[in-house]
Amino acid sequence: MSVFSRVCDVLGIEYPIIQGGMAWVSTASLAAAVSENGGLGVIASGGREAEWLRKEIRRAREMTTKPIGVNIMLLSSNVDEVVKVALEEKIDVAIFGAGNPAKYVPAFKEIGAKVISVVASEVFAKRMESMGVDIVVAEGTEAGGHIGSVSTMVLVPAVVEAVSIPVVAAGGIATGKQIAASLMMGAEGVQIGTRFIATDECEVHQNYKEKILKASTRDAVITGRITGHPVRVLRNPLARELIKIDERCGTQEDIDKIAAGSLRAAAIEGDLKRGSFMAGQSAAFVKEIVPVKKLMKELWDETVETIRKFENVDMEVKE
Incomplete structure (x- = not known):
């Protein structure tokens, strides 16, 4: 080859x-x-x-x-x-x-x-x-x-x-x-x-891995569109709040208020509510x-x- x-x-x-x-x-x-x-x-x-x-x-x-x-x-x-x-x-x-x-x-x-x-x-x-x-x-x-x-x-x-x-x-x-x-x-x-x-x-925290194992093809959603730098993450309470900010045409400040430290919260703490679990749509194939x-x-x-x-x-x- x-x-x-x-x-x-x-x-x-x-x-x-x-x-x-x-x-x-x-x-x-x-x-x-x-x-x-x-x-x-x-x-x-x-x-x-x-x-x-x-x-x-x-x-x-x-x-x-x-x-x-x-x-x-x-x-x-x-x-x-x-x-x-x-x-x-x-x-x-x-x-x-x-x-x-x-x-x-x-x-x-x-x-x-x-x-x-x-x-x-x-x-x-x-x-x-x-x-x-x-x-x-x-x-x-x-x-x-x-x-x-x-x-x-x-x-x-x-x-x-x-x-x-x-x-x-x-x-x-x-x-x-x-x-x-x-x-x-x-x-x-x-x-x-x-x-x-x-x-x-x-x-990463075991919760991160388990969240990927449970993901379907529709669970990797896009957030942060209003910033011009959109991010794909797995659906959870934080992601839903970020999507609402996009829908109402909020600001970067609105995002920062709820998303600051969210990557660490996901990877290190395994916080299923406030963590940003970045993952692609391919998560659906991980078993x-x-x-x-x-x-x-x-x-x-x-x-x-x-x-x-x-x-x-x-x-x-x-x-």
Whole structure:
């Protein structure tokens, strides 16, 4: 399956699977487990202090010698401090989201790190390619956390057509069949977030994991539309209140009053009422909590099996 070689070669990984950088969820434990088992593990810096990130990078490197990535949220108030730490620790891969990383790309290139940018349009993907980004992640609106407005099935082939660098598909992917579908659309890898929450190595509160296991396809709802930066979360009392604010055209202040600290409340405290349980629509496909090693094998085995079903199929159009 040489089609996968570019993403794997660029990142130095075995499988073209990137673990999503989820704020308050993606810690060293999860990242190291994913990297150790053939993918690219990612530590999320969003909502965290820069020195916390330094400790997590070092902790991850105690658990694996394989490449580790850091997700850098460009909306964060301390983004400069986070970037400084990532550079000082000579991180292997920098993944930027929610903004334009132009000012930071040269510094990461200088230390030999690979740079990935999450994009929500083909226009932005072209811009990222022009500034030397190695890979773009085309993230559809099915994803958890901050989202764009275009579906994965539409966005991925549009971005593939627009750029020559490798494209990784994201948003709504939790099974090998969905990985295979992404590859058929021209992606050369996938980024998966929600599915990795329900693993033994993910250090979030058990309530978070259980909430994902119980989710249906309609339970991942969109909040914060009025801010211009909508967020997909699992339905609960907080989410319902946030949706009401959108419906009445409230303000950012209205959101801040009830949502401040809600990510920590979900991930660390497991607060089912006041926590913000960020997750994608793919939560509906998550049925059990498993070790990362088992999950990685199952994902790739199903991907290969799905693709092989079509290898000997006669697809010739009949006259």
